[in-house]
Amino acid sequence: MSSFWQNVRRTFRLLTYNKVGFIGLLGVIFFILLSFVGPYVVPLDTQTKVDKIYQPPSSEFWLGTDSEGRDIFSQIVHGGKDVLVVAFLAGFISTTIAVLFGSLSALAGGWVDNAIMALADIVLTIPQFPLLAVLAGLVKFNNVTLLALILGVLSWPALTRAIRAQVLSLREREFVEAARALDLGTRHIILKEILPNMMSYIAINLIFAMTAAIYAQVGLVFLGLVPFSGSNWGVMLSLAWTRGAIFYKGSLWYIMAPVAAIALFQLSLVSFTRLLEEIFNPRLRTSV
Amino acid sequence: MTQHTNGVLELVHVERTFKVGRRFVRVLDDISFSIGKGDILCLVGESGCGKTTTGKIVAGLLPPTGGEIRFLGQNVWEMNKEEFRHYRRAVQIIHQDPYSSLNPTQRVSTILTAPLLRHGIARNHKEAKEKALELLRIVDLTPPEDFYNKYPHQLSGGQRQRVSVARALTVNPEFLVADEAVSMLDVSIRVSLLQMLERLRNQMGVAYLFITHDLAVAKYFAWEGRIAVMYLGRIVEIGPTPQIINNPRHPYTKALLSAIPEADPKATRSKERVHLRSLDVPSLLNVPSGCSFHPRCPLYEAGLCDATVPQLVDVGDGVQVACHVVAREQGVA
Numbered sequence: 001m002s003s004f005w006q007n008v009r010r011t012f013r014l015l016t017y018n019k020v021g022f023i024g025l026l027g028v029i030f031f032i033l034l035s036f037v038g039p040y041v042v043p044l045d046t047q048t049k050v051d052k053i054y055q056p057p058s059s060e061f062w063l064g065t066d067s068e069g070r071d072i073f074s075q076i077v078h079g080g081k082d083v084l085v086v087a088f089l090a091g092f093i094s095t096t097i098a099v100l101f102g103s104l105s106a107l108a109g110g111w112v113d114n115a116i117m118a119l120a121d122i123v124l125t126i127p128q129f130p131l132l133a134v135l136a137g138l139v140k141f142n143n144v145t146l147l148a149l150i151l152g153v154l155s156w157p158a159l160t161r162a163i164r165a166q167v168l169s170l171r172e173r174e175f176v177e178a179a180r181a182l183d184l185g186t187r188h189i190i191l192k193e194i195l196p197n198m199m200s201y202i203a204i205n206l207i208f209a210m211t212a213a214i215y216a217q218v219g220l221v222f223l224g225l226v227p228f229s230g231s232n233w234g235v236m237l238s239l240a241w242t243r244g245a246i247f248y249k250g251s252l253w254y255i256m257a258p259v260a261a262i263a264l265f266q267l268s269l270v271s272f273t274r275l276l277e278e279i280f281n282p283r284l285r286t287s288v
Numbered sequence: 289m290t291q292h293t294n295g296v297l298e299l300v301h302v303e304r305t306f307k308v309g310r311r312f313v314r315v316l317d318d319i320s321f322s323i324g325k326g327d328i329l330c331l332v333g334e335s336g337c338g339k340t341t342t343g344k345i346v347a348g349l350l351p352p353t354g355g356e357i358r359f360l361g362q363n364v365w366e367m368n369k370e371e372f373r374h375y376r377r378a379v380q381i382i383h384q385d386p387y388s389s390l391n392p393t394q395r396v397s398t399i400l401t402a403p404l405l406r407h408g409i410a411r412n413h414k415e416a417k418e419k420a421l422e423l424l425r426i427v428d429l430t431p432p433e434d435f436y437n438k439y440p441h442q443l444s445g446g447q448r449q450r451v452s453v454a455r456a457l458t459v460n461p462e463f464l465v466a467d468e469a470v471s472m473l474d475v476s477i478r479v480s481l482l483q484m485l486e487r488l489r490n491q492m493g494v495a496y497l498f499i500t501h502d503l504a505v506a507k508y509f510a511w512e513g514r515i516a517v518m519y520l521g522r523i524v525e526i527g528p529t530p531q532i533i534n535n536p537r538h539p540y541t542k543a544l545l546s547a548i549p550e551a552d553p554k555a556t557r558s559k560e561r562v563h564l565r566s567l568d569v570p571s572l573l574n575v576p577s578g579c580s581f582h583p584r585c586p587l588y589e590a591g592l593c594d595a596t597v598p599q600l601v602d603v604g605d606g607v608q609v610a611c612h613v614v615a616r617e618q619g620v621a
Contacts (some may be wrong), residue, residue, distance in 0.1 A: 174389040178452070181347055182403045182459060183376045192402065196393035282439045283392055 014279060021275025027268025031261075035080030044078045044231065045071035054250035064253035067243040072236075072257045079231040080261065083214060086148045090213035093152025095159065095206045102163025103190070106171070117164075120157035128154050132216065136225040147226065151213045159205050163198065170194045200280035204273045211266050218262060233258040296360060296495070297346065297379070297463060298322040303354030304341055313572050315341050317521045319355070320600075323495050325462065328513025330498045330506040330529070332544070334569055338521040339499045343467045346497050347381040348372075377407065380456035384468035386448035390440040396451055397436050400424070403458040423454040428484055446477035453484070457492075464488075465497045470505060482509050503544055507533050517541045520572065520580040523600065527607030537609045537618075539585050562586060579612065587613040 016022050049069030057064045062073040105116040135150060170176065171194060179189050220226045221234025222241070236258040240251070278284050304316040316338045323329050331339050344350040345357060348364055356363045359375045367375060383389035390399060400420035401413065410416035417436075424432035427450040440448055449469065456464055466485065470478040486509070488494045496513070500506050506515055507529065515533075516526040517540060525538040536542045543562040550556045564584045570576050576583050582593040592612050600608040603618045 174383040174385060175391040177349055178381065178383065178389060178455065180349060181376065181379070181381050182406075182455070183373055184403060184406055188402065188406065192394070192398075193391055197391070199393075281393075283441045 015275065018275050018278050020271050021273075021278065024268045024271030024273070025275055027264065028272050031080060031265045031268065032084065034077060035084050038077035039081065042074050042077045045074040054248060054254065056250060057253060063257045064250075066240070066254045067248075067251070072254060075231050075236055076233070076257055076261050079233045079236055079258065080265075082144050082232045083217065083234070083262070083265075085144050086151065086217045087210040087213045089145065089148030090151035090155070090217075091206050091210035093149060094155040094209045094213075095202060097152070097156040098159035098163055098205070099202060101156065102160040103167050103194075105160070106164045106167035107190075113164075116160070120160050123154065124157040126154070128216070129219070132220055133223070133225050136220060147217060147220075148213070151216055152209075155209055155212060159202075159209070162201070162205070166198050166201065167194060170197055196280070200277050203276040203280060207269050207273045207276070211269055214262065214266060233261050296323065296325055298358040298361075299342075299346065299355070300358060301355035302342075302345060302352045302357060304338075304345060304350070305353045308573070311573065314575070315521050315572060316345070316352070319521075319523060321516060321523070321526060323463065323497060325495055326489060326493045327495045328489070328498060328510045329496070330500065330510035330513060330515045331518060332500055332503055332506050332515060333518035335501060336569070336572065337518045339501070339518060340467055342518070343381065343465045343497060343499050346463075347379050347465045348376055349381070377459040378461055379463040379465065380459065380461040381465040381467060382449070382452050382456055382469045384471055386445045386452060386472060387440075389452050390448055390455075392440055394440075395436075396420075396424075396438050396440070396443075399440075399451065399455055400458060403455070407459060409458065409460075419458075420454075423457055424451075426457065426488075427451070427454045428480070429454070446473050446481065449473060449481060450484070453481075453488075457488070460492075461494065463495045463497065465499070467499045468501070469498075471500065471502065478505070479508075485509070503533075503548055517544065520570065520575055522580065522610065524581065524611070525607065525609045526600065527605065531605045531607050535605075535607075537603055537607065537614045538611050539587050539614075540581050579610075587611070589613060 015025065047070065049065070052061075052065050052069035053067060055061055055065040055069070061071045063076065064072050066072055066075070101116050101120070105113045131154070132150070139146065139150075171189075176189055176193050179193050184192075217226075218232075218234035218237065221232055222238045224238060226234075237255070240255040240258070299319050299321055302316055302319040303314065305312045305314045307313075319338075319342060321329060331342060333339050341350065345352050348357070351365050356365075358364065359367075359378070362371065364372070364375055394402075397417070397420065400423060401410070401416040404410040404416040404419055405413070410419050421432040421436060424430070424435055429435045429447060429450050435443070435447070435451070440451070443451065452469075453464075464485075469485075470481050473481060482505070485496065489496065496510075498506070498509055498513075500509075510529045513529055514527060515529050516523050517532070517538065518524070519540050525532065525536070525541045532541060533545065536545050539562065543564055546559060546562045550559060563586055565586060565588065566584045568584075570580065570583060576594070578592075578594040578596055579585070579598050582588050585593065587593075589612070596612070598610040598612045598615070600610045601615050603609050603614065609615065
């Protein structure tokens with residue numbers, strides 16, 4: 001039991017060691033709580049209040065009101081879930097494909113390697129955004145999982161190539177040769193010798209895949225290519241834009257709120273990568 | 289041709305080629321030797337002469353393209369799974385570079401306990417820890433508790449090399465292939481590591497294939513064993529260390545020995561040098577005909593040395609030399 005608490009303490013010290021990274025982690029946790037727990041606390045304000053259009057922030061409306069007098073804060077709270085879900089899902093899907101394909105490509109070699117690399121090259125040359133725009137016309141993107149899947153399937157090639165190169169280099173290392181001589185088994189070599197040496201890289205790329213997915217998704221929604229379903233930071237931006245919010249004097253809060261939410265979440269994710277780097281690469285740690 | 293027929297590990301006419309582009313490069317040619325229990329065989333030679341490749345073949349990390357490697361009389365690459373596992377664990381390798389031979393993401397504890405647990409040498413984590421601490425003590429990393437939870441980057445080069453040795457010892461090997469194991473260490477640390485390896489031989493009966501480019505180290509470590517001198521993928525002279533050092537026969541061995549500086553600068557200056565006809569090592573892509581040493585050899589005889597490949601022949605005192613001229617002078621040609 002004491003060793004358990006020791007581990008907890010050690011982990012906590014590790015987490016707090018990098019200040020920037022720790023703030024990033026707190027930011028990510030804040031946005032997760034805001035988007036997944038928030039909606040149960042703050043009801044979505046759908047009532048049009050003509051007398052309260054474009055109100056500045058007040059104790060009643062924390063972030064002011066929109067073009068129809070509705071509370072912006074409640075929309076921010078309710079609009080994060082889709083964005084986050086798509087970001088996490090798309091990130092995980094593309095990273096998983098990349099790790100599997102990249103390792104397989106490097107370890108199998110031969111025609112498997114050639115086939116995977118050819119596929120990666122083809123996907124890499126497809127212009128993503130126009131393809132998404134065309135796809136949006138064919139498929140109804142009202143399902144977040146489907147959107148995440150498509151974003152994920154389109155964004156694995158770059159990481160796949162990097163993983164392949166890393167595995168090719170790592171498997172020739174002397175510690176892998178020593179593990180072979182010690183007969184530790186292929187499973188051990190892949191999971192305990194090679195993978196941990198790529199973890200910081202993989203984790204950081206997972207985060208970058210998430211940020212890319214957020215921009216792709218919000219961009220699609222903003223351009224109106226993905227049908228509005230419920231509320232979403234992208235939908236808010238799009239509405240603010242189409243209602244001509246930029247021309248009204250008091251509308252700054254309406255258009256800036258979703259922009260700030262997206263930017264702050266991205267910033268949290270990116271600073272969080274600093275912490276990940278330190279967690280997965282013991283050489284960077286100064287203590288623990 | 290191997291006089292040690294009781295050898296536990298034998299290489300018989302081993303050949304290894306690598307494909308470079310569209311060409312095949314023969315890195316090892318007709319390598320034969322045997323190592324018995326507790327023996328030391330020291331492999332010396334210039335960089336690129338095939339020492340490391342030989343080491344990898346001995347450790348079973350690389351299959352030979354010709355000839356056989358035998359363990360307890362059995363061809364390693366025709367063994368069944370169970371026999372191969374036994375062989376694999378019996379022969380361990382210590383690498384040259386202490387900075388890349390330990391996984392940077394693993395603590396010393398993991399590095400040592402993983403093989404112990406994997407092969408059932410320790411039944412549980414507690415037992416594995418005890419065994420690992422014991423191993424750290426054996427390799428002179430004391431107090432072992434100080435090193436047990438460290439990451440490799442927190443250790444010095446010499447300490448890492450000791451961890452490498454401890455890791456190799458986890459599976460109770462009978463052979464250690466030490467591939468330039470001390471070349472990257474400071475001279476002062478080198479001696480204490482060599483003494484430790486020597487102690488392992490005396491206490492645990494570990495045999496060594498000791499690979500080095502440094503004849504001084506070979507002389508120090510393998511005085512009770514044998515030295516094999518390699519040149520461009522072939523063994524040119526093999527025999528008991530005192531014989532090789534004090535009475536080298538092959539012109540290449542002579543040249544190597546004459547290049548070692550003596551402790552006394554006057555002795556070094558007055559030392560007789562073997563004058564090679566060329567200082568360039570021929571490329572493996574273009575190995576000279578006949579005796580591959582002939583373009584550099586001071587004893588070169590046209591029509592003989594560049595025509596036929598000399599075979600290793602006994603010249604007495606347990607020494608074998610592959611040189612036409614030496615063999616003729618000894619009257620054994």
